[in-house]
Amino acid sequence: MILRIPLLFEGSKHSKNLYALFDSGATYSCINKDQAKEPEGFISSKSFLKLHFYKDGVRLGSEFLVMPGLMNEVIIGAGIIKRFNFKFDWVRKEYFIQHKLPKLIPVNE
Numbered sequence: 001m002i003l004r005i006p007l008l009f010e011g012s013k014h015s016k017n018l019y020a021l022f023d024s025g026a027t028y029s030c031i032n033k034d035q036a037k038e039p040e041g042f043i044s045s046k047s048f049l050k051l052h053f054y055k056d057g058v059r060l061g062s063e064f065l066v067m068p069g070l071m072n073e074v075i076i077g078a079g080i081i082k083r084f085n086f087k088f089d090w091v092r093k094e095y096f097i098q099h100k101l102p103k104l105i106p107v108n109e
Contacts, residue, residue, distance in 0.1 A: 003093055009074065010052045018073040020053070022086070022095060026077035029062060032070040055097060060084055 003022040008015060018035060036049055052061040062080050080086075087098045 003088060003090070003095060004072075005095065007053045007055070007074075011049065020074040020076050021072045022076045022081065022088070024078055024081055024088075026075050027079070028065045028075075029077040029080050030067045030070055030075045031064040032073050033066050033068040035073050036066045055084075055095075058097065 004019055005022065006017055007020045009018050009020075016035070018031075031049060031051070047066055048063045049066050050061065050063050052059050054060070060080075062083070064074065085098045086095055088095045
């Protein structure tokens with residue numbers, strides 16, 4: 001399933017609102033090369049770019065593969081979806097982060 005949402009992305013020198021396609025079937029998270037270069041977008045001299053984005057005021061970060069000719073501005077793939085525990089309501093086209101509770105370790109007395 002896929003979901004397309006506008007998000008604020010931050011690089012080391014720039015920030016920009018981009019449409020991110022959440023794709024649970026994509027192995028990698030990617031950014032279009034046109035969005036990854038100056039002056040409009042981010043700076044990239046390598047094939048991976050470290051970016052941060054925001055969900056409900058929470059800053060999330062990961063590496064994105066820079067891809068020339070990508071049809072979307074950003075694709076958020078299964079790795080990020082799993083790492084940050086994103087959950088989706090496909091009917092309402094909404095998503096949220098399901099916070100995990102820490103495991104409690106019993107203390108022997």
